Amino acid sequence: MSVINFVESLLRNGLGIPPTTAFNIERAHRALGVKPPVGAPPRSFVVKFAGYRLKEDILRRAWQARGFDFQGKKVFLDNDYAPEIQKRRKEYTAAKAALREKNIRFQTPFPARLRVHYSEGIVTYNSAQEATEDMVKRGLSVNLVKGHTTLLEQIKQRMWQSYGKKVNKGGMAQMPSFREKLQAFRRQSDDTA
Known part of the structure; x- marks a missing residue:
């Protein structure tokens, strides 16, 4: 049995998808990584559907069912996000655990945000630090999360620093103008004469 046939069979049986639905799976393979030891959960599968709507329908069914059982193990489905997005999500x-404890509804919209449905209204947070700080102010017991650096801050940290060059407001080194180069050349030639 090919991996594509296995995935189709798994999804049909687990989610109750009728046999008349065509999956149109372009690719399916195991996630990269070493083979897990005996007794450990198996590696994930990565599946590429030809149609976006079918993928979204399958994910919605799986999320509503909160996964399904296969050979005594729980199977969950989710999007395959880039490593940086996974890290930020x-x-x-900690924030989601505190919200679950208080039975407060929340969502995690793409790429890495947290939307919380408080009784006063819906609040969307753009970082875990922002979310945990506000949750502490609201009286929820959650550990504060230290903020991560933004992409611009990471670039500035890794940028080469040039000595003797001007730096603009954004922290980027400015190349000297033609006139400044000419004046520096004239100064050097005057000093050597």
Whole structure:
């Protein structure tokens, strides 16, 4: 049995999808990584559907069912996000646990935000630090999350610093103008004469 056939069978049986629905799976393979030891959960599968709507329908069914069982193990489905997005989404773990404890509804919209449905209204947070700080102010017991640097801050940290060059307001080194180069050349030639 090919991986594509296995995935189709797994989804049909687990989610109750009728046999008349065509999956149109372009690719399916195991996620990269070493083979897990005996007794550990198996590696994930990565599946590429030809149609976006079918993928969204399958994910919606799986999320509503909160996963399904296969050979005594729980199977969950989710989008395959880039590593940086996964890292940022994982930062909300403490906040989501505190919200679950208080039975407060929340969502995690793409790319890495947290939308919380408080009784006063809906609040959307753009970072885990912002979310945990506000949740503490609201009286929820959650550990504060230290903020991560933005992409611009990371670029500035890794940027080469040039000595003797001007730096503009954005922290980027400015190249000297033609006139400044000419004046520096004239100064050097005057000093050597």
